[in-house]
Amino acid sequence: xxxxxxxxxxxxxxxxxxxxxxxxxxxxxxxxxxxxxxxxxxxxxxxxxxxxxxxxxxxxxxxxxxxxxxxxxxxxxxxxxxxxxxxxxxxxxxxxxxxxxxxxxxxxxxxxxxxxxxxxxxxxxxxxxxxxxxxxxxxxxx
Amino acid sequence: xxxxxxxxxxxxxxxxxxxxxxxxxxxxxxxxxxxxxxxxxxxxxxxxxxxxxxxxxxxxxxxxxxxxxxxxxxxxxxxxxxxxxxxxxxxxxxxxxxxxxxxxxxxxxxxxxxxxxxxxxxxxxxxx
Numbered sequence: 719x720x721x722x723x724x725x726x727x728x729x730x731x732x733x734x735x736x737x738x739x740x741x742x743x744x745x746x747x748x749x750x751x752x753x754x755x756x757x758x759x760x761x762x763x764x765x766x767x768x769x770x771x772x773x774x775x776x777x778x779x780x781x782x783x784x785x786x787x788x789x790x791x792x793x794x795x796x797x798x799x800x801x802x803x804x805x806x807x808x809x810x811x812x813x814x815x816x817x818x819x820x821x822x823x824x825x826x827x828x829x830x831x832x833x834x835x836x837x838x839x840x841x842x843x844x845x846x847x848x849x850x851x852x853x854x855x856x857x858x859x860x
Numbered sequence: 861x862x863x864x865x866x867x868x869x870x871x872x873x874x875x876x877x878x879x880x881x882x883x884x885x886x887x888x889x890x891x892x893x894x895x896x897x898x899x900x901x902x903x904x905x906x907x908x909x910x911x912x913x914x915x916x917x918x919x920x921x922x923x924x925x926x927x928x929x930x931x932x933x934x935x936x937x938x939x940x941x942x943x944x945x946x947x948x949x950x951x952x953x954x955x956x957x958x959x960x961x962x963x964x965x966x967x968x969x970x971x972x973x974x975x976x977x978x979x980x981x982x983x984x985x986x987x988x
Contacts, residue, residue, distance in 0.1 A: 753966035754973050822950055823969075829957035830964050838875040839893050841954065845876055 721846055726792050728843035733789045735835055740786055743827050745778030750823040758816055788851050796854050807858035817852030865959050866913050867906030869952040871897045877947050883940055916979050923982040931986035942984035949976025
């Protein structure tokens, strides 16, 4: 699966709209993921799961930053996220299925906050982008 | 308003996951998002899906039985990989989110993802 020129434009455009709220998007994505897919909490047994917890906010910021970094280097996501890819392969070892769940929740956050922006075409591009990020993060698993 | 979200999910599925178009080769022009959204057969199919989803919601305690014949149809005649039911369910959740905004709370999302999961499971139940 390859990101077309259109996909890249759509993704960059959407993230430009998100702008400084990326941290909030990240935190809400995680909150939704933990509620909607409780099994994802198994990777965060040490976290305070209360709504608005500092840990969830902090981790949401990290997730958002990684997505923004990928958007800013959308022609070479693998290069941009190489260290993160190593981390997931060697230390975190989050099962690959969970990246799709995170992606779904990010799409839901975008949908609730920017319904007009999430046209079917932009939805397709964003979904492809999130898949690409997930693929990069699991690329070195074996 | 929920019912307004089901029909648009079908064209969105065909646009976001274009390989799902493989089941609709008799539907005519699916060559672009505009064509897909305007296609009358796609719209008609969206209405069918809505009616059937409505049946599921009215028979939540009995979904597997409600969908028994539909499951057989999707397996024996339509030959649809059940993964496609999960894809449609995910798309429906996103359309609901666009529609309801902040009212589509995490708890709401949880309930709907479970519902679409149960519907997908019921549709796949008679596969053999």
